[in-house]
Amino acid sequence: MIEDKNQERTPLSHLGEFALIEHLTRNFKINHTSTLKGIGDDAAVLNFKDKKVVVSTDLLVESVHFDLSYMPLKHLGYKAVVVNLSDVYAMNATPTQITVSIAVSNRFPLEALEDLYAGIETAANIYNIDLIGGDTTSSNTGLLISITAIGEVDEEKIVYRNSAKPNDLLVVTGDLGGAYMGLQVLEREKEVYKVNPNSQPDLEPYTYIVERQLKPEARRDIIKLMAELNVTPTSMIDISDGLSSEIIHICKQSHVGCDLYEEKIPLDPVVISACEEFKIDSTTVALNGGEDYELLFTISQEDYPKIKANPNFTVIGFMKEEEAGMHLVTRAESKIPLKAQGWKNFND
């Protein structure tokens, strides 16, 4: 898309660094009273009063984390913000500000960066976040985006990863594996396009999973819902690397074991049919696919009545003593040790 020869292209070298930042951020509004000073000084200034401050940061690299041949830049900007916010929600906190830094090669025209920032702005508006700073620089190759998200929370509401207890229930929101299967569909279409640029892909049957990959949402609604239900998880993490990897994080940091029930893992029908089509095991996809940005948490059993009727939540297992280990209980009722097969991007 950024190679489209028909659009107007303004080389980045036509603008200086400061003019570029000013141009890209000119529409952003400051909404939070905690933002005393946003973009435009050596640093932003924030005022959280008696709230605690939550900070999370992520780096997204072209052709490692995204492929611009099927990821529209506006979606990329949106997703880059959302994946950071997801980490803040996973602390049971409310994100309030972001900084956005980009390194970009001269092959990108200004209009491409405008698309990227349009996506960032959309996410900032929807999630009510102030853009308070950043850095814009050139790179020798592709595009790199570094975002730091800042949030606020009352100290007694913070939920860490290290506080799960034996007998707690393991709960996940939404359904899993969609983002990974969406990626498989997009990769396949890319290969078809390479062979026959006139092919007309029909992505309609895959809309749900393609959207899970290209335009994920952070589960702000769940944080609000749990507050309304008066449920405070005993531990929580967001699912960025795959269910297996995240369960292991909670278990190791909380010094507990876990039984995860394969038959309980929530899968959308589109994920199941795509798995059949691609001849991939759907449990493997849910365990190791990643990028679902759902929340995984534990609750004490006495909170179970508060969530049991709610379609947002699925109880997928329970925590055990550390010595019991971490296991997947299969549909055939055999027990397999859980392994983190998640994202290993340093392998060739």
Place this chain on the structure above:
Amino acid sequence: MIEDKNQERTPLSHLGEFALIEHLTRNFKINHTSTLKGIGDDAAVLNFKDKKVVVSTDLLVESVHFDLSYMPLKHLGYKAVVVNLSDVYAMNATPTQITVSIAVSNRFPLEALEDLYAGIETAANIYNIDLIGGDTTSSNTGLLISITAIGEVDEEKIVYRNSAKPNDLLVVTGDLGGAYMGLQVLEREKEVYKVNPNSQPDLEPYTYIVERQLKPEARRDIIKLMAELNVTPTSMIDISDGLSSEIIHICKQSHVGCDLYEEKIPLDPVVISACEEFKIDSTTVALNGGEDYELLFTISQEDYPKIKANPNFTVIGFMKEEEAGMHLVTRAESKIPLKAQGWKNFND
């Protein structure tokens, strides 16, 4: 240096992402009571009580901002932290935490990243900063470092860029142009080395300026000194892009003009002699060289007696009404409009 075939090299692919972060950050200590939770959860948690929070972020890209053929990785780690802290000091604030994200290609062995983190750790220890988070990922080409620095300050002590007044004095710390001339020396030696790899460079006469380039310091001492002298600047900025560019920032944001006196610009004798050797005008270097990480600030005239005897400070001009414009008053007493020639890294 990282191409040295004699050292032990551990491919990054031998470690997973989490093992790599754990390994690189294993020696870092948490010192601040404001750091409730550092590395190891979805986000760090900070507690600033009634202090205001200052946030600044920078992105450093290989072969745009640094050249590993003469920049040792340990120095690079140190410098990457210091340039961020400099922005926090420029708000008259105290830096307390950093996040460090890196994107790195497989050509870097683990030992190279250990060197980088050794430099980050040294800076964190010297400046008393907690490392609270970050992200580590692969890149297809070189090395990229993204750092966010967080600091704290009492609201009444914050110094912005937009509050200089006509008749205020314009003051700079230290001396200027050293980092740029150090870079020229290093670039020259690199060319000599390419032609004759057996040449023995004698960098000794250039020690001061090479160190200004490779291992700059942030002016924490100045923030402390000004508090002791009971001087609160009316505006302040750090010099990262060059004196000219920074003066223009203050003037434009404060809606004031300025007369800058060429003869007052502080230059070290090593800078002057290097400028003669390289046949570069020393004023041009001070105005546009950048990377000096000195502080530039304005004070009301009544504060002048508090700083006048102090060798850390040089009064280089004074602020005027906006309509008077921004000028360099040359040694020949002619007036030249100030222009920002600073760093334009999007030009080919």
